[in-house]
Amino acid sequence: EVQLVESGGGLVKPGGSLRLSCAASGFTLSSYTMNWVRQAPGKGLEWVSSISSNSYYIYYADSVKGRFTISRDNARNSLFLQINSLRVEDTAVYYCARDSTFAGVIVGFDYWGQGTLVTVSS
C-alpha cells in the first residue's frame, strides 16, 4: 500500500525556519517525481515545488523561490522541504504528493500524504 507521511510542521516566528519531511512507503521512491503542495487555512491548493526522480530537475513556485529548498534521499525513502525566512502568509498545511505515470506519460499527482501544519506567527 502506498503511503506518504509528512512531519516537521509546527509553530514558528516570522523569519524562522523549518524542515519538513515526507516518508514514503509501499513503492520505490527513486522512480517518481515528487511534489509539495500547500493549502492555507480556508483557501485553495497551491503547488509549491517539484523534484525529479534523480534530483536533476527542480522547480519552485515564484512565491517561495529563494526561501524554500526541496530535496530527497531515495535510499531513505524520504522527501524534504527546507523552508527559511518564513512569512505569515506561508501558514498552511503542507502536503507531499507523488507524480504518477501511465504508459510512460506523466498524469499528475496520484497519492497524497495527510499533510503537516506550518503556522507562522509572532
Next chain:
Amino acid sequence: DIQMTQSPSSLSASVGDRVTITCRASQGIRNDLNWYQQKPGQAPKRLIYAASSLQSGVPARFSGSGSGTEFTLTISSLQPEDFATYYCLQHNSYPRTFGQGTKVEIK
C-alpha cells in the same frame, strides 16, 4: 504561467442532481488535467486523470471531458458523500496550477 479558471466557485444541489463543474486553461494543455475531491480535514483525492480517465475505485457517476482549454467534471447523480470541494490541476507545464475550487453544498 498557465492560469486555470474554475467555475462556479460554489453551488447548491440536491441528492440525485446532475452537477457540472468547468475548468478553463489560459492556453492549451492537451489533456494534462486532473480532477480532485477534497473533504474537510482530508487530503485531496484524485477522481479523474488525463482529463477523462476514471481513477481506480472512483464511482462511475464521476466523469471528465475536454481537451485543450476547456474541461468539465460531471457528477451524474449527486450522492450525500459527494458534498465536498473539487479542484482541477494542470500538469502540462511548470508551475503546476490548480483551479480555485468549487464547493458543492447541500440544497
